[in-house]
Amino acid sequence: MRRGFLKNAKQKHSKEGVTTFDGSRSEAISKEPKPLFAESPAGLVSTYQNDVGYKLLPHDAVDYGDDLIFTSLPISPFLTEKLAESPDGWTECLITGSRKREIFATPGFSKRPVYPPETRHAIRPSKFGLGVFATQDLSIGDLILTERPLLIAPAGMRMPGELGYLEGLSEEDQTRICREAWEKNFLKPLFDRFEPETQAEYMALANSHAQDNDGGGPILGILRTNGIEVSAIADPWDKGQYTAVCRKISRINHSCSPSAETSFDLVSFSYQLRAIRNIKAGEEIFISYCDGLSPAADRKKFLAPYQITCTCTSCSLDEAASDERRRGILNSVTGKEQSISHHFDSWFADRSLPDDYMIANSLRWISMIEEEGLQVSFAYMHHLQAMVRSYTALGDVKNAVKYGKILGLWHLSHDGKDDMLRELEDPAYHQRNLEWNSRHS
Numbered sequence: 001m002r003r004g005f006l007k008n009a010k011q012k013h014s015k016e017g018v019t020t021f022d023g024s025r026s027e028a029i030s031k032e033p034k035p036l037f038a039e040s041p042a043g044l045v046s047t048y049q050n051d052v053g054y055k056l057l058p059h060d061a062v063d064y065g066d067d068l069i070f071t072s073l074p075i076s077p078f079l080t081e082k083l084a085e086s087p088d089g090w091t092e093c094l095i096t097g098s099r100k101r102e103i104f105a106t107p108g109f110s111k112r113p114v115y116p117p118e119t120r121h122a123i124r125p126s127k128f129g130l131g132v133f134a135t136q137d138l139s140i141g142d143l144i145l146t147e148r149p150l151l152i153a154p155a156g157m158r159m160p161g162e163l164g165y166l167e168g169l170s171e172e173d174q175t176r177i178c179r180e181a182w183e184k185n186f187l188k189p190l191f192d193r194f195e196p197e198t199q200a201e202y203m204a205l206a207n208s209h210a211q212d213n214d215g216g217g218p219i220l221g222i223l224r225t226n227g228i229e230v231s232a233i234a235d236p237w238d239k240g241q242y243t244a245v246c247r248k249i250s251r252i253n254h255s256c257s258p259s260a261e262t263s264f265d266l267v268s269f270s271y272q273l274r275a276i277r278n279i280k281a282g283e284e285i286f287i288s289y290c291d292g293l294s295p296a297a298d299r300k301k302f303l304a305p306y307q308i309t310c311t312c313t314s315c316s317l318d319e320a321a322s323d324e325r326r327r328g329i330l331n332s333v334t335g336k337e338q339s340i341s342h343h344f345d346s347w348f349a350d351r352s353l354p355d356d357y358m359i360a361n362s363l364r365w366i367s368m369i370e371e372e373g374l375q376v377s378f379a380y381m382h383h384l385q386a387m388v389r390s391y392t393a394l395g396d397v398k399n400a401v402k403y404g405k406i407l408g409l410w411h412l413s414h415d416g417k418d419d420m421l422r423e424l425e426d427p428a429y430h431q432r433n434l435e436w437n438s439r440h441s
């Protein structure tokens, strides 16, 4: 799905390095991964069954480096830990050994996830198969659900340095062979580690590639349809991203004007889904699988492999006008002459400009962003920041706190952390700022 969801337009392969499902080839891999594809050494499978049948992960000291290993995360460092008794569940992972060591070295790993105080969602039929619905009114920052993913795997196939035996085959045949081998040698062993009920749950998820007949099997098809970005554990080399499939979050449908956002917390090894704007009880909750600020034509192309013809207002009603507005929103934070920092420089330098020069500009964009339903975008965050900075410079603590709070909630929705919120809703934080009241001094 979306941004780090598998960008699964057309899977190509390269002879070496990494191939992502969006067909983009890795050109410069800073650290060449080891060949993995031809044979999967048995030693890489690091889980075994003990005599009472629980899966155990030896916390051995073997240096697996850039080899992929099968592992269950998080897990207590005690060998006797019974994964099946873990109240928060666990994730079957196919990750590099070095990534696993880094995860274990993360300060605070692994604490228990934070859950909403009561159930705030329901999964039920929607216009687009199953969907996730709010069961109460929600507003920006509200935690809707928390879950550990079922599975985490590389977001692209890792290819061996030498695939001589594929020389001479058409690109299509090479891709087919690679997909078959990825499913058989990597994804199937990962899937086999699930409990039988979890296998059934996984297989019941949507698969927009079921009819593709392109070499990928059902496990890969479901991964490509439902995968969500896990940037927190990306390998350092190019295209070293991972993707996760979840029980509940995988049921959330796409909108180009989404109402919620997901974030992955490495320390508790869990996803949070939070509202990014007001959601009414009974409303379907949407996330965006793609970059909402890109033009409708690009979004269409990106969404086609999911078998999505988006019918949201921006894609169907007045596409040209919506494109224009979205381009304007993007330019308002990235365009050179129009950018917020350019306006701030002018405002600070020129005292003849009105006090509300920045505020009027950002308020205009904020209301356009809200009309477009793009509160999830970084443009919204930048304009909220501009409001806070302007009111700080004007020495208006009430409004600095008002917009600071929304800004803090935006960050909470995007990274699951409330430290900025706590600062920004504190009047003293703004009054300590070096720019406090600077416009009047």
Ligand SMILES: C[S@@+](CC[C@H](N)C(=O)[O-])C[C@H]1O[C@@H](n2cnc3c(N)ncnc32)[C@H](O)[C@@H]1O
Residues within 6 Å of the ligand: 001, 128, 129, 130, 131, 205, 206, 207, 208, 225, 226, 250, 251, 252, 253, 254, 255, 306, 307, 308, 309, 310, 311
């Ligand atoms: C990650 S799943 C979402 C949950 C899915 N509806 C289900 O029943 O499990 C992605 C699939 O849902 C459907 N879908 C999601 N958003 C959609 C939309 N805006 N319009 C049409 N279909 C959509 C597509 O079939 C897509 O491949």
